[in-house]
Structure formats: structure tokens, C-alpha cells
Amino acid sequence: MTDRSAVPPGALVTGGARGIGHAIVVALARRGDRVVLTDVDEAAALQAAEGLRAQSLDVRARGLDVTDVEAVRAAVAEADAEDPLGTVVNNAGIGWSAPLLDVTPERFDALMAVNLRAVFFTLQAAAAAMVPRGAGSVVNLASTSGFTASTTPMVPYDTSKGAVRMLTTAAARELAPTGVRVNAVAPGTVDTALTRSLATDPGALERLTARRIPLGRLAEPGEIAEAVAYLSSPSASYVTGHVLVVDGGWLT
Numbered sequence: 001m002t003d004r005s006a007v008p009p010g011a012l013v014t015g016g017a018r019g020i021g022h023a024i025v026v027a028l029a030r031r032g033d034r035v036v037l038t039d040v041d042e043a044a045a046l047q048a049a050e051g052l053r054a055q056s057l058d059v060r061a062r063g064l065d066v067t068d069v070e071a072v073r074a075a076v077a078e079a080d081a082e083d084p085l086g087t088v089v090n091n092a093g094i095g096w097s098a099p100l101l102d103v104t105p106e107r108f109d110a111l112m113a114v115n116l117r118a119v120f121f122t123l124q125a126a127a128a129a130m131v132p133r134g135a136g137s138v139v140n141l142a143s144t145s146g147f148t149a150s151t152t153p154m155v156p157y158d159t160s161k162g163a164v165r166m167l168t169t170a171a172a173r174e175l176a177p178t179g180v181r182v183n184a185v186a187p188g189t190v191d192t193a194l195t196r197s198l199a200t201d202p203g204a205l206e207r208l209t210a211r212r213i214p215l216g217r218l219a220e221p222g223e224i225a226e227a228v229a230y231l232s233s234p235s236a237s238y239v240t241g242h243v244l245v246v247d248g249g250w251l252t
């Protein structure tokens with residue numbers, strides 16, 4: 001079943017101003033979606049959307065902090081009113097490395113607010129829009145860190161991504177009878193600002209690549225975006241509750 005008309009044309013991506021989120025916006029817009037690019041950095045979101053409109057892509061921007069549940073609900077409802085949402089992507093995420101003994105409750109809560117709580121409430125808002133139509137899908141960004149511990153100490157991050165896997169499974173199970181699908185993509189190590197912020201020294205990424213990535217290179221953001229585009233397309237009409245690992249062999 002590859003009937004494009006089976007998926008409403010609207011799409012909303014969180015954390016879309018840069019990195020993987022930006023590549024997802026591009027991939028969805030190139031296939032013909034009308035995309036709302038949201039980001040906590042509103043100026044960056046506006047600039048990114050302007051750049052994509054200059055390439056004739058149908059992208060509009062909106063500032064959105066995903067930790068603000070009321071703002072998430074309003075953004076999803078407004079986007080859905082303009083173009084019925086067929087695709088919502090929970091991409092916004094934060095990560096840092098710190099020894100377990102140094103993690104404060106405040107930092108732990110701040111990370112979970114973005115990486116887990118916001119994923120749940122954005123999914124909930126998307127489902128509220130999609131369930132009445134019985135069509136659409138949500139794609140969450142998990143990580144190989146949700147399967148196996150990160151190379152540097154990142155217990156809260158790894159835990160949040162493990163939870164996103166289960167959130168995906170449980171939500172897919174509950175929503176399946178409505179026709180709404182829920183899946184996740186689990187990237188390995190992608191060449192983004194987040195990854196570079198975690199590198200301990202200039203040679204760290206090269207050593208990591210040699211040691212842990214069988215394909216011998218970092219992923220490009222566009223390679224993750226292709227997986228998101230597939231899962232949210234009619235080609236994946238029978239796929240729900242799946243976590244698609246895109247990791248260059250990291251987990252092998």
C-alpha cells in the first residue's frame with residue numbers, strides 16, 4: 001500500500017532547527033509534506049525554515065519548548081488545523097556526559113523533561129488529532145543508547161532512550177486499533193552538534209569510530225531522516241511498535 005493520499009499531508013517536527021531534526025524536516029518536505037519546523041531556539045527555527053523555503057520546500061517555523069505541555073498542545077492543534085497532521089516526529093533531545101555520582105536531581109529532571117516527558121505529551125497531543133481520523137503516525141527518536149550503555153558515562157540519557165523504546169512499544173499497542181501507528185528510530189553516532197559536544201578531545205570521535213562502528217564512519221543526519229521518512233510513509237502501513245536501528249553496525 002503506497003497510496004500517498006492515505007497519509008494526511010501535514011507534518012510537525014520538534015527540535016527541527018539543526019542536526020537530525022533539520023534533516024528530517026528536509027526529507028519530509030521533499031516528499032511533499034507541509035512541515036511545521038519547531039524548536040526551542042525560535043530564531044534558529046525561523047532562519048532554518050526561511051532557508052528551506054528558498055529551496056521551494058513547504059516549511060513554516062514555530063518556536064516551541066517541548067517541555068511546556070500547554071505550548072505543545074497548542075502547536076499541534078494549530079498545525080493540525082492548518083494541514084491535518086499525518087506525521088509527528090519527536091526529535092528534540094538533549095544529552096550530556098557526567099559520572100553517575102555527580103548527577104544532581106535538577107539535571108536529571110531537566111533531561112527527562114525533554115527526552116521522555118515531552119515525548120509522551122507530544123505523542124498524546126498528536127494522537128488526539130490523529131485518532132478521530134484513524135490515520136497518521138508518530139516517530140520517536142530513541143538511540144542505540146537505549147539498547148547498550150554509551151561509551152562515556154551517560155546514565156540519565158541512556159535511561160531516557162531505553163524508556164522511549166518502551167513508550168513506543170506500549171503506545172503502538174494501545175493506539176493500533178485506532179489506525180494510528182507509533183514507531184521509533186534508534187540512531188548510532190551521527191555527525192551533529194550534540195555528538196561533537198560530547199567528544200572529550202579532538203581525536204575522540206576518530207577513536208570511537210575505529211573501535212565501535214563497523215561501517216567505519218559516523219552517520220550523516222540525512223541517513224537517519226530517511227528511516228523516519230520510511231516509518232511515517234504508506235510503505236510502512238503495516239509497521240507499528242518498531243524501533244528501527246540505524247547504527248552502522250554499532251549493536252552487532
Ligand SMILES: NC(=O)c1ccc[n+]([C@@H]2O[C@H](COP(=O)([O-])OP(=O)(O)OC[C@H]3O[C@@H](n4cnc5c(N)ncnc54)[C@H](O)[C@@H]3O)[C@@H](O)[C@H]2O)c1
Pocket residue numbers: 014015016017018019020021038039040041064065066067090091092093094095114141142143144186187188189190191192193194195
Ligand atoms: N547525534 C547522535 O549521534 C544521536 C544518536 C542517537 C540519538 N540521537 C537523538 O536524536 C535527536 C536529535 O539529536 P541531534 O544530534 O540532532 O541534536 P542537536 O543538539 O544537534 O539538535 C537538537 C535540537 O533540539 C532542540 N531542542 C533542545 N531542547 C529542546 C526543547 N526543550 N524543546 C524544543 N527543542 C529543543 C535544539 O535547539 C536543537 O535544535 C535527539 O533526540 C538525540 O537524543 C542523536
